Amino acid sequence: MKRRIEQILADRDRVFEGFFPWLEEQYDSASGGFFYARSSKQSGEFTPDIESTAQAFNILERCGLLKRLTRGGKEGAVRFFQSRQDPGSGYFYDSDPNMRKDDVMVGRALGYSTNALRKLGAEPLYPLPKQNEWAPAYMASPGLYGQWLRSISLVNSWRGCDRLCNSAPYISVLNTAEREPYLQEAFRYFGELQHPDSGLWGQGSPYVQVSGTFKLLTFYNRFNRPLPRAREIYRSLLNILRREEAVDMCYIRNPISLLTAMKISIPGEDLAEIAEISLRNMEKLKRADGGYSREIEGSPPAPNVAQVKNGEYYPDMPAAVPLGKGELEGDMNAGTQAILIRYTLRELAGLPIRHLPIPDSLFADVTGKPE
Template sequence: MNNNHMFIELLSEVDFLFEDFFLWLAGQYDAESGGFYYAKSSVSDVRFKPDIESTAQALNILIRNELLKDMPAVIQNKMIHFFQSKQIQQTGYFYDENEDMKKDEVMVHRAISYSAGALRKLNSKPLYPLPFQANSAPDYVKSPEAYMEKWESIDMSNSWRGCDLLANSCFYMLDMPETDREPYITKATQYLEKIQDPVTGLWGQGSLYVKISGTFKLHTFYSKLNIQMPNTDKIYKSILHCLRTEEAVDMCYIRNPINLLSYMNVQISIDELRDIIEISVQNMKRLKRKDGAFSRELERSPSAPNIAQIKHGKYYPNMPPPVHLSQGLLEGDMNASTQAVLIRLQLYQLCQLKAPRLNEQFPFYSYIS
């Protein structure tokens, strides 16, 4: 069998998993706010509102399926207003209505990146200066030494959570003038090289999947700043070993290795690539739900995705309060579903094939107008 034919046959199994997916996505839209809900159980429950991360993730799904260009102006304007309305004028930060969000440093930083990024994709921008420009950024960004003191204080006993804290704080570096950020970047890269495991190429502690997930978080630092991640050959061997020997109980455990492989651009043999695809497809099938979408975990969709990563690793000190977005049922959720879309595209990319459009016959916007 021709290698292309073999990979197309394997990847067609992934495509089949997206039957009814866009109908589910349409059902998550809130026409009043212009945002998207996290899960089906969020829509009918007055405790939950459309949130920043779910709305940005839904936008990414639309973009990855070439639907942004067809977005009606009224929907685009509502979505722009959704993100802009979340920004605080005095500080430049973006917050959801749930007050507990402000207590999770990772969620605060992600909200800035998600909101500013979504507005840029929608050909708009924040209404007010972002935190660094508004002089409301944390004290640790005031000098490279203070930045490193902050990084060195981060507990790496759970690689996923620790690396998430490291990587998301890099937003402030990106917001600095280029000449100002250089000493920060130098110290940051030196520190990461010092704490990287020289055998596995991974960072921090925890299970293999937890450490790979932490390493995935750090790739955003390297990729956004156009820096070569060290020891990618060792990271690749760790990923391959993990995929072949560990159980993927979370959609992140499927997405994070594939995302790393796409970023690292390492040499992958035909047999290894076949294994990677087959394992990923089987893992995705276990997380496909009857509502048409995918859930983060095997047993349920976590109601508070900000603590899902923590429970898979060792206990993390000073755990933030859970930010509940749904009832936590066995259902699809936006977090897992946007990852599933990306996994599919990156599997095609690893095979050097163009992914066909999934939504060719589905009039998405007629369902949410």
């Protein structure tokens, strides 16, 4: 069965033809960052952003290229991330002021930037925000935290669970005695919300519920708590993969990430089927420019913030933060997920790492001979 899975993955590696020239095209040597999409660069209306740049370097790392960074490529990347840090708050921001209004985007930018600088052997220019000093008002007491949890809408499980998980960093900095009442509030409420038959959380389409469940699982794993109803979740996931249409790259990636985070034994026949379905769905999102689109209809102009996406309503969303023109084109958000899917499937199958072939001529401004 392992040989069959390896053959499935090897046959599908052809869908990455043209991907790395596309990735190289998004690089901006002047800033040291990466653009989100071709239209972002060609339109002249956008600049390289934190998330796309971090995702691009994650791709380079996963594909074995990070160790080939030239001195200039490394210095450019460090300069990019350091220039985005606000000296007053310690957070990292893109130029669009609407980004600061979304706590999820701000939290991601902080994580992306600090992790990238660490990998590059550098540090932020200014002190990082201390979670206990910048904690939101709901962290004043376990009771207020419980009220806040119950105020988050799960009409869209994906967005709602993402917001619930955004409280984890504030809880993690508390000492053990202080932390426990908050965790009791969280896990008691999560237990009330979980659907007993499916094991999933919240509302929305089946794929949206899987995505929300994956988000919530990161909370359980962070605090070393077992995931309840794992068997029901696994059964639901298989049924959804077999029956539902995946119209978003996240709908392909999130089930794979959920399986990885669940840390369960997957029968070989199931894994072969999961690989075939996932890679077949991924191929539908490949574009003529060599990249992948997040959505079946094209690349979303604002990948993190939208009131309606693929017919799914996202409540309580701030103003959009556009990164591109939303054309039928590859985008960095989808590209990093496609690479993750490919490598994670090999990991789930217990196969050795085998990198995709990448010509030495690519990324001349970023990689080359190691220092």
